């Protein structure tokens with residue numbers, strides 16, 4: 001043979017591979033930390049106020065941002081935009097969390113049941129999921145909110161109630177693959193009941209997927225929630241939420257364009273971080289599964 | 295343009311490697327092979343021995359991740375270094391390839407005739423009508439019944455055997471000098487396999503054939519020369535009769551004894567125990583040593599050169615029982 | 616026509632679920648007559664509505680009446696202007712469709728080439744471009760985009776009107792807003808489909824026969840990639856109708872979205888219901904059309920010819 005074995009193995013590329021893996025882990029860490037920080041703001045919000053977000057001083061209407069006065073300016077009622085943006089964290093993150101939890105609960109239940117059953121239930125449930133996915137759920141949400149009224153819990157529960165189709169579909173697909181995997185089959189052979197093998201085998205194995213989906217759903221619900229508030233259909237008028245603030249700022253786009261700045265930044269940063277978390281989790285999951293298969 | 299006087303293709307020291315976490319690993323490890331006009335060469339070897347990668351790199355269509363070194367000479371064009379525009383003129387024209395999966399290898403949303411005439415008109419400046427006449431002629435030649443109607447069909451409307459005939463027609467339509475057929479019958483039923491092998495044996499015109507197969511029986515049936523590959527190397531080659539009656543390399547002998555015999559009630563399958571080294575494994579000596587019953591200290595110390603059509607320190611003589 | 620049947624069944628199930636939910640919620644959340652009458656209605660009006668809607672009857676009777684009315688597409692009269700709700704809503708349909716088609720059109724001529732560009736040669740740099748676009752767009756709600764566009768192009772530069780019906784160019788900003796929201800997803804899907812085709816066996820066959828890169832792209836990748844993108848368009852449409860809610864509100868575009876927002880603000884239930892039904896029906900029709908387009912475009916789904 002014409003070539004020595006050693007010539008045929010040229011060293012490189014290793015560093016490159018490490019680099020990309022570290023990068024996705026870093027993404028995960030950074031986004032998780034930022035999100036944790038945002039939650040801390042939401043929980044301990046009074047510590048972050050400069051003034052009471054509800055206090056209005058009509059002599060200080062539409063002030064532009066300044067370092068020694070209102071950090072992000074004041075709105076038409078003379079309320080401090082910065083403090084109101086801070087107050088918005090509790091509202092948005094709270095609704096996002098509750099909605100995501102409820103959506104995941106419904107989505108996982110439906111998805112797993114559909115995939116686990118091999119008979120009529122599967123056909124019915126997967127149809128239901130299809131229908132849910134094809135319809136714009138925001139439109140259902142606004143309709144429900146009209147009836148049940150505005151406010152934190154109505155909005156959070158409504159969003160949770162309508163956002164499950166995507167979650168259900170992803171869980172459904174994943175469960176279908178999982179149930180064909182050997183260990184689940186083996187568990188069945190040894191007579192472990194359906195319910196138990198769902199809890200001991202399927203749900204733990206679904207966890208990474210659910211984490212990813214939950215992060216993306218959270219981001220999506222933030223968009224939906226602030227959108228509804230923006231339309232005046234979500235939060236009670238006057239409540240300090242980002243959507244409300246943006247809606248109020250529309251009237252002053254020429255005279256006080258800075259009113260938009262605070263809420264827009266808060267919304268974008270939060271959504272962006274949640275999406276980044278989803279991507280980070282996804283990448284980690286990906287690198288795990290490729291490592292196993294090698 | 296191309297000087298075809300001497301041979302159809304000449305491969306010199308071909309190395310194909312892929313990036314792995316440990317660096318580039320070769321799956322084709324320095325192959326030399328010459329195919330003459332009209333030759334029928336079978337490439338046999340286990341799964342993963344690099345047959346497909348060698349075939350693909352002969353046309354310059356290896357996966358993008360692959361690194362190809364050495365020379366693949368078609369006339370005075372070196373396919374390894376040639377500009378894409380030059381290599382393109384040879385592909386499908388001078389050298390063409392038949393793949394294993396005829397269903398997925400044809401474009402599902404285009405008719406048979408549009409795919410065939412696309413290839414004709416790419417390499418010949420002829421009218422649409424003339425191209426269609428060529429398509430009809432070649433479909434007839436490869437034994438497709440009612441070729442006129444089939445031209446308007448989509449691939450999914452044909453049976454597996456017909457689809458493979460279409461693939462062969464596509465490979466032959468520009469009258470190439472060399473056709474590389476990569477396990478063209480593996481995906482087909484046994485009876486259809488025999489028909490396609492017939493076609494490969496007698497329907498190729500002047501084209502040389504390089505048939506990649508797992509199956510020594512198929513190789514013996516269709517070809518006149520056998521090249522045995524193991525873990526990226528050619529370990530033995532020779533005329534069919536010679537290889538069958540007097541295989542010298544222990545690996546070839548192992549392959550031969552694994553063929554089911556007709557006079558036995560039950561085929562006695564003797565697959566060679568063990569597995570070839572993985573592509574990134576560094577083996578100091580002969581890559582077959584771990585599975586070879588003739589191996590000794592010399593075999594594990596250094597790698598045997600390919601001399602006199604064989605790469606082995608201890609060639610065996612005599613027929614396989 | 617099995618496909619039509621199954622889509623129709625989907626539509627009926629969806630509408631049934633929505634209306635039953637609304638029916639129940641409306642009864643559970645206090646006196647529906649008061650809700651329906653709207654704020655500050657006189658007791659006589661409320662009594663009239665109670666009798667009119669049969670709220671004094673049993674729940675089952677009410678439900679059957681309600682379903683029967685809906686089945687005849689009788690949603691009642693708008694509480695705001697006393698027109699039959701369905702007719703009132705349908706007046707606004709063309710305007711929404713107009714905006715939707717503009718968005719689909721501009722979105723397609725921008726996002727499809729962009730997706731093809733990214734997918735045809737997925738180099739590291741192009742991937743980066745793609746992921747940046749997608750994450751920026753995913754993180755920016757449609758109304759933020761709308762407001763920014765107004766701020767820049769109407770308020771600061773003064774180039775484009777921000778209110779519907781105020782000039783020939785009033786459609787530009789709403790269309791841009793919707794496209795912004797829609798394009799990233801389309802780009803991503805087109806890019807993924809195109810990239811996927813380059814890994815297919817038929818692509819390798821074409822290459823083995825000497826096809827040049829542009830031929831590979833146009834004759835082998837695109838037909839297959841666009842085919843698999845078609846199935847996305849139905850979902851995009853549903854998304855557009857959601858987006859219309861916000862876009863139409865921001866730009867005062869007189870369509871279904873604006874009507875929905877207004878009737879919700881006015882608690883005009885008949886109009887709300889009629890709007891939801893029209894939207895559901897639109898989604899149904901579009902999915903049906905997409906099914907058929909898909910069937911016609913893909914020879915594997917056409918009836919076999921031999």
Ligand SMILES: Nc1ncnc2c1ncn2[C@@H]1O[C@H](COP(=O)(O)OP(=O)(O)OP(=O)(O)O)[C@@H](O)[C@H]1O
Nearest residue numbers: 312321340341342343344345346347348357359573
């Ligand atoms: N894209 C790729 N990246 C990395 N390694 C690859 C790639 N394609 C093939 N290989 C490796 O190259 C080696 C040779 O593959 P090849 O397909 O040439 O084998 P083969 O002899 O044709 O086998 P078979 O009989 O199964 O077709 C295999 O070990 C395979 O794992």
Ligand code: SF4
Nearest residue numbers: 580583586593606607
């Ligand atoms: S060189 Fe040695 S180990 Fe390799 S095949 Fe020959 S006898 Fe066997």
Ligand SMILES: [Mg+2]
Nearest residue numbers: 345346347476
């Ligand atoms: Mg192969």
